[in-house]
Amino acid sequence: AQSVTQLGSHVSVSEGALVLLRCNYSSSVPPYLFWYVQYPNQGLQLLLKYTSAATLVKGINGFEAEFKKSETSFHLTKPSAHMSDAAEYFCAVTSYNTDKLIFGTGTRLQVFP
Amino acid sequence: NAGVMQNPRHLVRRRGQEARLRCSPMKGHSHVYWYRQLPEEGLKFMVYLQKENIIDESGMPKERFSAEFPKEGPSILRIQQVVRGDSAAYFCASSPEKDLGVYGYTFGSGTRLTVV
Numbered sequence: 355a356q357s358v359t360q361l362g363s364h365v366s367v368s369e370g371a372l373v374l375l376r377c378n379y380s381s382s383v384p385p386y387l388f389w390y391v392q393y394p395n396q397g398l399q400l401l402l403k404y405t406s407a408a409t410l411v412k413g414i415n416g417f418e419a420e421f422k423k424s425e426t427s428f429h430l431t432k433p434s435a436h437m438s439d440a441a442e443y444f445c446a447v448t449s450y451n452t453d454k455l456i457f458g459t460g461t462r463l464q465v466f467p
Numbered sequence: 468n469a470g471v472m473q474n475p476r477h478l479v480r481r482r483g484q485e486a487r488l489r490c491s492p493m494k495g496h497s498h499v500y501w502y503r504q505l506p507e508e509g510l511k512f513m514v515y516l517q518k519e520n521i522i523d524e525s526g527m528p529k530e531r532f533s534a535e536f537p538k539e540g541p542s543i544l545r546i547q548q549v550v551r552g553d554s555a556a557y558f559c560a561s562s563p564e565k566d567l568g569v570y571g572y573t574f575g576s577g578t579r580l581t582v583v
Contacts, residue, residue, distance in 0.1 A: 388571065397471075397558060397576040398510070444509055453523050454500065455572065457509035 356381045356447050360458035368466050373432040375461045377445030380426065387428040388446040388455065389419055398444065404428060415439070440465045471561050471575035472541075479581045486546040486553070488578045492561030499542045500572065501534060504556040516542060549582045556580075
């Protein structure tokens with residue numbers, strides 16, 4: 355079975371500060387990992403995905419994530435937060451032999467001026 | 468090139484009524500997935516369909532919920548005799564093929580169901 359744990363349901367940063375959103379996964383087969391962003395009352399937008407190519411993945415809006423197999427982690431980072439980054443972020447896992455994404459419970463990012 | 472279209476965006480139903488949620492996948496996508504997001508929670512898988520076939524409904528409640536994806540027209544998620552606990556956001560996603568690692572999902576904007 356696969357699962358995702360997102361540590362910290364709420365993260366607050368100042369504008370211009372580093373953003374770090376944590377995601378740890380559990381999977382008995384090589385995982386595919388995703389980060390999605392959800393703005394209020396909207397659907398989910400794909401930020402980036404890892405599918406067994408480069409371990410450092412760059413996504414949209416300046417976000418990136420690094421797959422670390424030894425730590426079973428896929429943390430999301432951005433060097434400098436913008437006010438527009440305030441949203442909820444979801445980490446998700448799947449694999450080649452399954453037909454569904456398993457989502458974490460989400461992390462709400464607040465950005466203060 | 469329209470994305471995944473869901474309607475209605477908001478739906479209010481009284482307890483005991485039926486709710487019908489519609490999802491039109493992206494052009495060229497033949498795989499449809501429904502997810503439910505309860506307040507303050509992540510998305511939970513409900514059902515995976517291809518045209519005229521239910522492939523995986525392991526996340527669907529055993530009673531009152533059904534889904535279809537007919538040969539023509541949108542996918543429908545149907546909830547009979549709604550209860551307050553059905554209040555949630557329901558998201559549809561589509562994919563051109565099964566391999567999510569390659570194709571991923573495209574999500575719709577969701578239908579927010581409120582049961583009063």
